Amino acid sequence: MQSFPLERDGLVPVYVQIRKRLLDRITSGDLKAGDLMPSEQEISGTLGVSRMTARQAVKSLCDWGIAYSMRGKGTFVSPVKLEKNFRQAQSFTEEMNALGFRPSSQVFALKAERAPTEVAEALKAGRNSEVIRLDRLRLANSKPMGIECAYLLHSMCPGLIHVFDPQASLYETLWKQFGLSIAVADEIVEVGLPSAAAASLLRISRNKPVFLFTRVSYARRGHSMQAVEYVKSTYRGDRYKIANRLTRAKLKLAGISV
Amino acid sequence: MQSFPLERDGLVPVYVQIRKRLLDRITSGDLKAGDLMPSEQEISGTLGVSRMTARQAVKSLCDWGIAYSMRGKGTFVSPVKLEKNFRQAQSFTEEMNALGFRPSSQVFALKAERAPTEVAEALKAGRNSEVIRLDRLRLANSKPMGIECAYLLHSMCPGLIHVFDPQASLYETLWKQFGLSIAVADEIVEVGLPSAAAASLLRISRNKPVFLFTRVSYARRGHSMQAVEYVKSTYRGDRYKIANRLTRAKLKLAGISV
DNA sequence: CTGCACTAGATGTATAGACAAGTTGATTGT
DNA sequence: ACAATCAACTTGTCTATACATCTAGTGCAG
Numbered sequence: 001m002q003s004f005p006l007e008r009d010g011l012v013p014v015y016v017q018i019r020k021r022l023l024d025r026i027t028s029g030d031l032k033a034g035d036l037m038p039s040e041q042e043i044s045g046t047l048g049v050s051r052m053t054a055r056q057a058v059k060s061l062c063d064w065g066i067a068y069s070m071r072g073k074g075t076f077v078s079p080v081k082l083e084k085n086f087r088q089a090q091s092f093t094e095e096m097n098a099l100g101f102r103p104s105s106q107v108f109a110l111k112a113e114r115a116p117t118e119v120a121e122a123l124k125a126g127r128n129s130e131v132i133r134l135d136r137l138r139l140a141n142s143k144p145m146g147i148e149c150a151y152l153l154h155s156m157c158p159g160l161i162h163v164f165d166p167q168a169s170l171y172e173t174l175w176k177q178f179g180l181s182i183a184v185a186d187e188i189v190e191v192g193l194p195s196a197a198a199a200s201l202l203r204i205s206r207n208k209p210v211f212l213f214t215r216v217s218y219a220r221r222g223h224s225m226q227a228v229e230y231v232k233s234t235y236r237g238d239r240y241k242i243a244n245r246l247t248r249a250k251l252k253l254a255g256i257s258v
Numbered sequence: 259m260q261s262f263p264l265e266r267d268g269l270v271p272v273y274v275q276i277r278k279r280l281l282d283r284i285t286s287g288d289l290k291a292g293d294l295m296p297s298e299q300e301i302s303g304t305l306g307v308s309r310m311t312a313r314q315a316v317k318s319l320c321d322w323g324i325a326y327s328m329r330g331k332g333t334f335v336s337p338v339k340l341e342k343n344f345r346q347a348q349s350f351t352e353e354m355n356a357l358g359f360r361p362s363s364q365v366f367a368l369k370a371e372r373a374p375t376e377v378a379e380a381l382k383a384g385r386n387s388e389v390i391r392l393d394r395l396r397l398a399n400s401k402p403m404g405i406e407c408a409y410l411l412h413s414m415c416p417g418l419i420h421v422f423d424p425q426a427s428l429y430e431t432l433w434k435q436f437g438l439s440i441a442v443a444d445e446i447v448e449v450g451l452p453s454a455a456a457a458s459l460l461r462i463s464r465n466k467p468v469f470l471f472t473r474v475s476y477a478r479r480g481h482s483m484q485a486v487e488y489v490k491s492t493y494r495g496d497r498y499k500i501a502n503r504l505t506r507a508k509l510k511l512a513g514i515s516v
Numbered sequence: 517c518t519g520c521a522c523t524a525g526a527t528g529t530a531t532a533g534a535c536a537a538g539t540t541g542a543t544t545g546t
Numbered sequence: 547a548c549a550a551t552c553a554a555c556t557t558g559t560c561t562a563t564a565c566a567t568c569t570a571g572t573g574c575a576g
Contacts, residue, residue: 010536013559039526050561055527063321065442071527072568079476184323185504191449191467191495209449209467209495218337237449237467244502246443268566271529297556308531313557329557330538 006047014049018057026066026077033079037067040075092138092148093169101140107166109135112154119151122216123227130154131230132161134170137201144202146211146235156180156219156228174219180228185217189242198234211235211242264305272307276315284324284335291337295325298333350396350406351427359398365424367393370412377409380474381485388412390419392428395459402460404469404493414438414477414486432477438486443475447500456492469493469500 006017022038025031038046043054058075061067069075096103115123115131123129131151138146150170152160157178164173174180190212199206213233219226264275280296283289296304301312316333319325327333354361373381373389381387389409396404408428410418415436422431432438448470457464471491477484 010559015559041526050563052562053560056559058527069527070569072525072570074526074569187502187504189447189500189502191469193467207465209451211449242447244445244447246445268529273529299555308533310532311530314529316557327557328538330540330555332539332556 006049015053015056015060018043018047018049018054019060022057022061023066031077033077035077037075037077091169091171092146093172096140099140102142104139104142105166106137106139107134108137109133109149110161110164110166112161115151119230122230123151123153125153125227132157134164136166140239143239144236145239146233147198147201148231148233151230153226153228156226174228180219182217182219182228185215187213187215189213191237194234202234202236204236204238209237211237211240264307273311273314273318276301276305276307276312277318280315280319281324289335291335293335295333295335349427349429350404351430354398357398360400362397362400363424364395364397365392366395367391367407368419368422368424370419373409377488380488381409381411383411383485390415392422394424398497401497402494403497404491405456405459406489406491409488411484411486414484432486438477440475440477440486443473445471445473447471449495452492460492460494462494462496467495469495469498 006014008014022031031037037058040051040054040058043049043057044051047054058067058069062069062075065078067075067078092105093103111133112130113133115125115127115129117127119131120127120129123131125131132154134148134150134152136148136150137144138148152174154160157174157180160173160177163177164170171182174182191209192212194202194204194206194208194210196206198210199208202210204210211234213231213235215229215231215233216227217229217231219228264272266272280289289295295316298309298312298316301307301315302309305312316325316327320327320333323336325333325336351361368391370388370390373383373385373387375385377389378385378387381389383389390412392406392408392410394406394408395402396406410432412418415432415438418431418435421435422428429440432440449467450470452460452462452464452466452468454464456468457466460468462468469492471489471493473487473489473491474485475487475489477486
């Protein structure tokens with residue numbers, strides 16, 4: 001643990017500073033997988049904070065799966081490596097940037113229309129709700145990766161048609177222009193064969209398997225969680241794969257298995 | 259909040275009891291999505307616990323995504339429904355049971371062999387490690403769903419070949435016979451076309467797209483996380499889909515995006 | 517050498533209090 | 547009528563303490 005003093009100016013909570021120091025020791029390799037981390041008492045004494053504050057820092061690392069505690073023994077660094085490319089609710093743009101590819105898009109539809117039944121139901125909107133439809137071919141390093149057909153609730157982002165830059169990230173635009181931050185998304189993944197139009201755009205033959213995604217994204221707006229976006233995507237099977245980390249359900253006592 | 263007293267016998271922590279009461283109010287519909295939950299002070303006063311204990315109960319609900327807090331306003335029930343069928347690190351058996359199907363298996367290989375290079379690397383075991391290979395056709399309601407080819411470290415489950423019941427759940431056997439509890443698994447999902455053998459077993463033609471899973475499962479044994487199982491699976495694309503819940507990365511301040 | 521008791525140290529739980537900071541609505545002064 | 551202020555209530559952070567429970571080692575009695 002570095003011993004230079006913590007900042008008590010109230011700008012950054014003390015437990016966040018402690019957590020950052022612990023994370024730095026893990027990412028720098030000073031603390032390796034399976035290593036014993038400093039105990040709560042030790043942190044408390046070294047940095048001059050109460051044990052509960054030290055505990056708050058350690059516990060949040062455990063909540064994130066970066067460490068785990070064993071009663072009576074101590075807290076250890078989790079041996080399962082942290083990998084960046086586990087799919088989060090991030091946009092194609094962010095995902096490709098994280099993987100080191102250069103993302104781009106070709107917009108071939110951007111217009112307002114009545115929500116199809118399937119879309120209206122998924123977004124829990126009225127049958128005749130107006131949506132903005134955005135069809136894009138997605139490319140990484142100029143090679144076609146997939147097609148995305150997005151439906152956005154017009155009421156949540158009025159005027160998107162006029163302010164949207166075809167090369168910009170949709171999620172970034174939603175945030176900067178409309179204050180919408182996509183917090184969670186439910187996604188169904190299926191396999192299939194591409195439609196004739198999709199095969200042509202993706203430059204593959206129609207008998208090549210593809211990923212089919214159906215996604216509903218939710219934004220936190222004030223204190224309500226609002227369905228904002230419905231997307232159907234087709235991605236090339238030879239250029240795309242999904243990495244998932246599966247974790248055992250946490251809840252059994254409570255009767256809900258999350 | 260029910261007002262009958264909490265049990266202070268130390269068997270069940272007080273904050274777990276409080277959490278259970280809050281969860282009961284949510285699952286029973288007493289508290290609906292978007293509703294304001296009782297404040298920490300209110301819980302503290304009503305149940306006669308300290309505010310920090312009440313807070314611990316509320317915070318764990320927030321950690322699980324069941325509720326969310328806003329400073330100055332209160333804590334609200336999260337509007338996104340809890341669904342049971344989001345893929346966890348559960349076995350085929352558990353998954354099919356949860357979906358209401360009747361799972362079964364046909365074992366067509368169960369033998370000890372030297373780990374192939376790919377398997378040895380994934381399990382972080384020596385080149386000549388002995389593994390147990392278990393090939394199974396998986397069926398739901400007697401219809402073929404997929405093929406799983408599992409490699410298990412022999413050192414972690416010696417004698418599995420003799421005690422394994424072909425109709426039992428592998429994970430259940432690992433737990434009951436060897437004390438191995440699969441805690442986390444990393445999975446790669448790809449799409450492809452089935453091999454001739456796979457197509458025949460799955461009773462599909464070779465041009466039907468399939469899911470290809472590659473999975474490494476880890477068990478917590480003592481205080482170390484040990485790779486135990488390497489599985490390659492082929493699942494029928496017309497009978498299988500994946501439901502994922504994607505959540506925004508929590509960490510930005512700390513410099514790690516989990 | 518075996519086995520039991522004890523101890524030091526670790527996390528888990530619980531309490532009581534304090535202050536900071538954000539929200540909301542009522543009150544008060546202009 | 548309007549605007550600024552204040553009061554009450556919320557969550558967020560931090561401290562100091564206490565006891566429970568589990569682990570691992572030490573040492574002593576047998």
